[in-house]
Every structure is written in C-alpha cells, then in structure tokens.
Amino acid sequence: MVNDLEAVLAENFANILFDGRQAEVRFFGFECGGGWYGLVGGTLLFIQQYSRENKLDVVIRQVKEKFGELRIYLRGGDEIVDIATDIAGLVSRVICESCGCRGKLNEEEGWLRVRCEIQCDELQVKAENFETYKFSYAASVLALTSLFGLRSVEWLKTSQMAFNGRPPFELLATTEGCHEVVVHIGRLAYGVGV
Numbered sequence: 001m002v003n004d005l006e007a008v009l010a011e012n013f014a015n016i017l018f019d020g021r022q023a024e025v026r027f028f029g030f031e032c033g034g035g036w037y038g039l040v041g042g043t044l045l046f047i048q049q050y051s052r053e054n055k056l057d058v059v060i061r062q063v064k065e066k067f068g069e070l071r072i073y074l075r076g077g078d079e080i081v082d083i084a085t086d087i088a089g090l091v092s093r094v095i096c097e098s099c100g101c102r103g104k105l106n107e108e109e110g111w112l113r114v115r116c117e118i119q120c121d122e123l124q125v126k127a128e129n130f131e132t133y134k135f136s137y138a139a140s141v142l143a144l145t146s147l148f149g150l151r152s153v154e155w156l157k158t159s160q161m162a163f164n165g166r167p168p169f170e171l172l173a174t175t176e177g178c179h180e181v182v183v184h185i186g187r188l189a190y191g192v193g194v
C-alpha cells in the first residue's frame with residue numbers, strides 16, 4: 001500500500017497495530033493495494049471499538065492480500081472479531097484492490113486479483129475519499145454482528161429478496177450499499193415485514 005495511506009492507518013489504529021510494550025512504534029506494512037484502504041480502515045475501526053468495549057487486548061499482526069482476498073491476522077480477539085475479519089475477506093472479493101471501485105476477481109498472469117474494468121491507478125487513491133465509507137462499513141459490521149452474530153457470514157453470502165436476489169456482501173463494497181444493509185437489518189431487528 002502506498003506510504004501515505006499506510007501512515008494514516010498506522011496513526012489511527014496505533015493502539016491495535018502495535019504492541020504497546022515495544023518502546024518504539026515499528027513500521028507496520030499493509031501488504032495489499034490501496035484500493036482496500038477503506039475496507040481495512042472500516043474493519044480496524046470496528047475491531048478497535050469492539051475490543052475497547054469488550055476489554056479485549058487485540059493486536060493486529062498482519063494485513064495482506066492472499067489468493068486475491070484480504071486477510072487480517074491478529075491475536076487476542078474473540079469469535080466476533082474473527083467474524084469481522086472473515087467479512088472483510090468476503091467483501092474484498094468485490095472491491096478493486098488498486099482503486100477501491102467495484103471490482104471482480106480476475107486472473108492476471110497466474111495471480112488472482114480483484115480489479116475493476118478501467119485502467120486504474122493506486123497512486124490516485126486518497127485517504128479522505130474513503131472517510132465516509134470507512135464509517136458506513138464499520139456501522140454495517142456492527143449491525144450485522146449484533147443481529148446475526150456468528151451467522152453473519154452465512155447471511156451475507158445468501159441471496160436476499162430485499163436486494164433483488166443479490167447476496168448482501170456485494171452491497172458492502174460501497175457507502176450507499178452499506179447504508180442499505182444497515183437499514184434492512186434495522187427492519188429485520190424490529191420485526192418490520194420485508
């Protein structure tokens with residue numbers, strides 16, 4: 001990930017990225033494209049807040065792309081924190097790793113990568129473009145895990161009539177989609193017919 005994006009993440013999430021027992025804050029490398037900046041940020045935001053509320057001592061060990069998917073490795077979480085990282089992996093399948101637009105999994109010279117259809121450029125990705133998304137995404141993970149708990153991933157993968165048969169994880173690629181999912185979960189939680 002380009003350095004200025006990494007710097008913003010490192011600053012915002014220093015308390016979960018770095019082991020506080022270390023005297024010096026070492027450089028934390030995000031081994032994935034900047035297009036996933038918002039998804040990484042939203043996930044870390046959820047984990048930071050959740051671990052604070054539940055008094056968990058979470059340390060993120062590694063953030064990387066593997067087989068075209070975002071992987072977040074950590075220690076000190078619980079089942080819900082693990083679910084949050086699983087959701088991020090699922091959603092990364094539909095976000096261009098390079099620019100953050102909607103994308104799909106392609107094979108490029110033997111490597112699996114999620115890319116959009118235009119020639120995009122990671123260097124154009126700016127942290128501020130993803131501020132709203134980051135919060136909307138974190139809010140949707142909170143709503144999901146509050147209602148579905150350990151079944152969150154299963155629900156996200158299941159085609160839903162409310163979204164014209166789409167599996168909800170696809171909607172989590174955009175701010176608007178995250179909002180739609182939160183509203184829908186609110187209806188389900190309050191028993192409003194959908």
Ligand SMILES: [Zn+2]
Nearest residue numbers: 096099116120
């Ligand atoms: Zn792109």
